[in-house]
Amino acid sequence: MAKKIDPCTLVLFGASGNLSRIKLMPGLFRLDAAGRLPEHMVILSVGRGEVTREAWQADVKGMLDAKFKNGYDQKVFERFIARNHYHSNPPTDPDAFKKLQAKLSNESVFPQNLAYFLSVRPTDFAPIVAQLAEVGLVDESNYWRRVLIEKPFGTDLPSAQALQAELTKYLKESQIYRIDHYLGKSALQNVMLTRFANAMFEPLWNNEHIDHVQITNNETLGVGDRTTFYDATGALRDMVQSHLLQTLALVAMEKPQDLSPESIRAEKIKLLESIRPIPVSDLNKHAFRAQYKAGRVEAGDGHGENVTGYLEELARDGVTESVTETYAALKLFIDNPRWKGVPFYVRTAKRMHEGNTAISIRFKKAPMQLVEGQHQNWLTLNIQPRECIKMEIESKIPGLDIATRTLSIDGPQRQQGDETIDSYESLMLNLMEGDPSLYLHISEVEAQWRLVDPVVKAWMSDKSPVHQYPAGSRDPQESSVIFESEDQFWRYSIELGGDKH
Numbered sequence: 001m002a003k004k005i006d007p008c009t010l011v012l013f014g015a016s017g018n019l020s021r022i023k024l025m026p027g028l029f030r031l032d033a034a035g036r037l038p039e040h041m042v043i044l045s046v047g048r049g050e051v052t053r054e055a056w057q058a059d060v061k062g063m064l065d066a067k068f069k070n071g072y073d074q075k076v077f078e079r080f081i082a083r084n085h086y087h088s089n090p091p092t093d094p095d096a097f098k099k100l101q102a103k104l105s106n107e108s109v110f111p112q113n114l115a116y117f118l119s120v121r122p123t124d125f126a127p128i129v130a131q132l133a134e135v136g137l138v139d140e141s142n143y144w145r146r147v148l149i150e151k152p153f154g155t156d157l158p159s160a161q162a163l164q165a166e167l168t169k170y171l172k173e174s175q176i177y178r179i180d181h182y183l184g185k186s187a188l189q190n191v192m193l194t195r196f197a198n199a200m201f202e203p204l205w206n207n208e209h210i211d212h213v214q215i216t217n218n219e220t221l222g223v224g225d226r227t228t229f230y231d232a233t234g235a236l237r238d239m240v241q242s243h244l245l246q247t248l249a250l251v252a253m254e255k256p257q258d259l260s261p262e263s264i265r266a267e268k269i270k271l272l273e274s275i276r277p278i279p280v281s282d283l284n285k286h287a288f289r290a291q292y293k294a295g296r297v298e299a300g301d302g303h304g305e306n307v308t309g310y311l312e313e314l315a316r317d318g319v320t321e322s323v324t325e326t327y328a329a330l331k332l333f334i335d336n337p338r339w340k341g342v343p344f345y346v347r348t349a350k351r352m353h354e355g356n357t358a359i360s361i362r363f364k365k366a367p368m369q370l371v372e373g374q375h376q377n378w379l380t381l382n383i384q385p386r387e388c389i390k391m392e393i394e395s396k397i398p399g400l401d402i403a404t405r406t407l408s409i410d411g412p413q414r415q416q417g418d419e420t421i422d423s424y425e426s427l428m429l430n431l432m433e434g435d436p437s438l439y440l441h442i443s444e445v446e447a448q449w450r451l452v453d454p455v456v457k458a459w460m461s462d463k464s465p466v467h468q469y470p471a472g473s474r475d476p477q478e479s480s481v482i483f484e485s486e487d488q489f490w491r492y493s494i495e496l497g498g499d500k501h
Contacts, residue, residue, distance in 0.1 A: 007040035007111035014119035015045030026067040056086035101135035126166035133170035157449035261437035272447035289325035292351035295471030351471035387413040
């Protein structure tokens with residue numbers, strides 16, 4: 001059910017950047033086309049250069065033309081383009097934010113409820129908030145004021161806490177919206193509803209019935225031209241600390257009291273704070289890292305590409321050695337009654353044989369074992385590229401003999417005629433609605449950094465050569481060192497037979 005949105009002004013910092021051009025502006029247009037933007041809603045794009053409003057509107061039209069190749073509704077376009085304004089905010093101008101305040105004070109043009117989207121460098125988050133505060137633009141005496149902070153929120157626990165300390169000089173926690181765009185994905189939001197809206201799942205969602213859980217994000221892509229950023233970050237901080245631990249929280253949390261943002265957040269925080277610290281003294285049994293080397297990546301259309309390895313890509317930029325991981329896998333345990341003893345395996349990798357984001361749950365052995373090594377039931381919640389729910393069950397083979405085979409029950413989440421909503425569209429709408437349930441509370445951010453920081457530190461200090469896996473291959477066999485039992489293995493695919501090595 002659509003929530004009422006107050007008249008507001010969305011102020012986009014970093015308006016000329018790729019995120020704004022590729023995601024934000026087309027996303028806002030789609031929200032307008034869907035009738036989800038309030039009549040009195042204005043978009044003020046803030047950039048460094050001087051641009052007239054007319055030139056900016058022409059630029060916005062170019063963004064929409066590039067995104068919507070098959071055209072778009074002209075009536076919606078006229079309404080949308082009229083919402084768009086531009087403000088030049090050069091970093092060399094000491095009065096830039098006073099000028100911004102003067103512009104926004106024109107109440108006949110700009111509704112005074114203000115939502116700021118900071119699509120800027122992380123080093124600019126705190127200075128921009130401080131400068132907005134100096135000119136009274138985050139004061140909530142008469143209107144609401146919200147600030148969306150892009151990922152990453154810090155690079156470790158101390159830096160996240162330092163950023164929080166800077167922001168809370170001027171903002172209340174309720175004003176800060178820390179984005180994790182994964183949480184805007186419809187299939188991920190469906191995890192919670194799959195659990196709690198189906199009587200057949202929740203009774204089995206515990207250590208009595210579940211053998212283990214795998215949360216996977218694999219890509220066929222390499223690091224591309226992000227070598228400098230990636231080598232300073234690595235797979236653990238880039239994907240596990242944020243996206244995958246948030247996914248784990250949705251999979252494992254207790255049922256919230258209701259679907260209010262406060263109730264959902266409270267359960268996620270409780271869950272994240274219940275994850276057992278990874279024992280650094282026994283790290284090799286709980287964490288595995290690797291780097292891709294040269295190999296061949298097959299495309300979906302049957303064509304392949306020979307690609308260079310990670311260290312070779314770094315060498316082109318003058319970096320001669322690196323222990324940064326492009327493959328990271330962790331074994332985690334949750335210290336609460338529901339999940340006692342159940343391992344959660346979280347893994348992410350680049351240059352794998354397939355790109356997929358999925359939650360795979362393997363159930364314990366069935367009460368009746370007809371043959372040795374009988375297939376165990378799996379439930380897979382696939383996030384991307386295909387949104388679906390799959391169950392694998394045993395069924396009798398028709399005939400005179402008693403024998404079973406595995407059937408795959410496939411429930412596509414997306415059906416013909418369904419809305420196609422990008423995660424940023426969902427999250428921008430939530431920002432304007434004042435719904436923070438899909439944004440991160442500082443307690444979640446701290447719990448996530450607290451968990452991964454010791455592993456990052458241990459890996460960075462260990463300069464021995466990192467295991468290499470060929471680009472386009474499956475998980476390194478050596479990664480099985482983190483499994484709790486010998487019959488556990490990586491689930492490779494959502495297709496039947498995806499459990500075969």
